[in-house]
Amino acid sequence: MPGSRPIPTASARGWAIDPQTDTGVPALSGTPFSLAGRRVLVTGASRGIGWAIAQAISDAGAHVILSSRDAAVLADRAETLRDAGGQADIAAFDAATEAGASAGFKAATEQFGPIDVLVNNAGVGMRKAMAETTMTDFDRVIDTNLRGPYVLIQCAADHMAACGTGGAIVNIGSALSILGRENAALYGASKHALAGLTKSLARELAPSGIRINMVCPGYVETEMMTAQRADTAFDQAVCARTPLGRWARPDEIGGAVVFLASSAASYITGHLLAVDGGMTVSV
Numbered sequence: 241m242p243g244s245r246p247i248p249t250a251s252a253r254g255w256a257i258d259p260q261t262d263t264g265v266p267a268l269s270g271t272p273f274s275l276a277g278r279r280v281l282v283t284g285a286s287r288g289i290g291w292a293i294a295q296a297i298s299d300a301g302a303h304v305i306l307s308s309r310d311a312a313v314l315a316d317r318a319e320t321l322r323d324a325g326g327q328a329d330i331a332a333f334d335a336a337t338e339a340g341a342s343a344g345f346k347a348a349t350e351q352f353g354p355i356d357v358l359v360n361n362a363g364v365g366m367r368k369a370m371a372e373t374t375m376t377d378f379d380r381v382i383d384t385n386l387r388g389p390y391v392l393i394q395c396a397a398d399h400m401a402a403c404g405t406g407g408a409i410v411n412i413g414s415a416l417s418i419l420g421r422e423n424a425a426l427y428g429a430s431k432h433a434l435a436g437l438t439k440s441l442a443r444e445l446a447p448s449g450i451r452i453n454m455v456c457p458g459y460v461e462t463e464m465m466t467a468q469r470a471d472t473a474f475d476q477a478v479c480a481r482t483p484l485g486r487w488a489r490p491d492e493i494g495g496a497v498v499f500l501a502s503s504a505a506s507y508i509t510g511h512l513l514a515v516d517g518g519m520t521v522s523v
């Protein structure tokens with residue numbers, strides 16, 4: 241049964257822990273922030289922000305189902321979580337197509353049991369001026385960042401309503417769900433649309449006891465941003481524009497997702513939580 245397994249301690253995961261106060265007891269155990277007993281599907285969990293979210297969710301005590309298109313990498317990631325004392329399985333599917341997302345979600349529930357939390361993290365970046373974008377670019381960004389998440393929300397909402405236990409959905413947006421910038425219109429449109437879904441569906445899903453929220457990261461050091469990080473002018477602009485003066489590490493996004501997925505956020509729905517070093521509240 242979920243929740244009966246030992247939960248890895250924060251120190252087992254290598255987080256910065258004060259040895260004077262670390263008792264070896266999982267930090268969230270017995271608190272409203274704990275995800276013990278929950279089963280959580282995380283898309284885009286093979287690397288970057290999704291992998292960091294999967295680790296944070298595992299640390300919070302949940303059974304994590306890691307998803308992306310790459311079964312071999314996912315298997316390796318799941319083993320890492322299990323080695324640390326977590327419960328983890330994989331569900332490999334293409335989340336950008338209707339058929340892939342719906343069949344993948346169904347297979348995951350059939351294989352592993354009811355899913356309590358969906359984290360819609362899989363996404364692609366696009367840094368191009370509108371004049372350079374093609375409709376192939378359009379389809380790729382919209383299919384991955386909007387169509388796939390929409391299909392998965394539909395599947396999860398149906399499934400959670402049928403289970404009758406409610407649930408939580410956390411979408412991963414962006415500072416570009418809130419702001420605009422040059423060379424990012426298509427990406428920003430996809431992330432603004434996901435914010436729109438989050439707000440409207442908060443109303444629609446509440447009667448079924450399902451909360452839906454969004455975490456909006458600023459600039460995060462992941463593979464998606466490799467080219468931007470190598471671009472000195474871009475890197476300096478990010479640091480200058482961000483009150484905390486630096487890019488985020490992927491592991492700095494997971495805590496917000498755990499919070500919104502947990503019963504600590506039981507009265508929060510339709511919310512956009514910026515995890516952006518203060519970027520979206522400053523000029």
Ligand SMILES: NC(=O)c1ccc[n+]([C@@H]2O[C@H](COP(=O)([O-])OP(=O)(O)OC[C@H]3O[C@@H](n4cnc5c(N)ncnc54)[C@H](OP(=O)(O)O)[C@@H]3O)[C@@H](O)[C@H]2O)c1
Pocket residue numbers: 283284285286287288289290307308309310313333334335336337361362363364365384412413414415456457458459460461462463464465
């Ligand atoms: N990095 C940033 O600065 C930043 C800032 C704000 C928001 N975000 C958002 O955070 C999320 C994660 O970004 P990241 O930086 O971690 O990106 P990343 O390192 O490029 O990882 C993207 C993840 O999405 C998965 N994915 C992509 N297309 C997929 C598809 N068709 N089907 C299934 N999985 C797919 C990839 O898995 P496979 O390739 O293994 O399938 C991978 O696990 C995205 O939604 C992104 O828009 C990122």
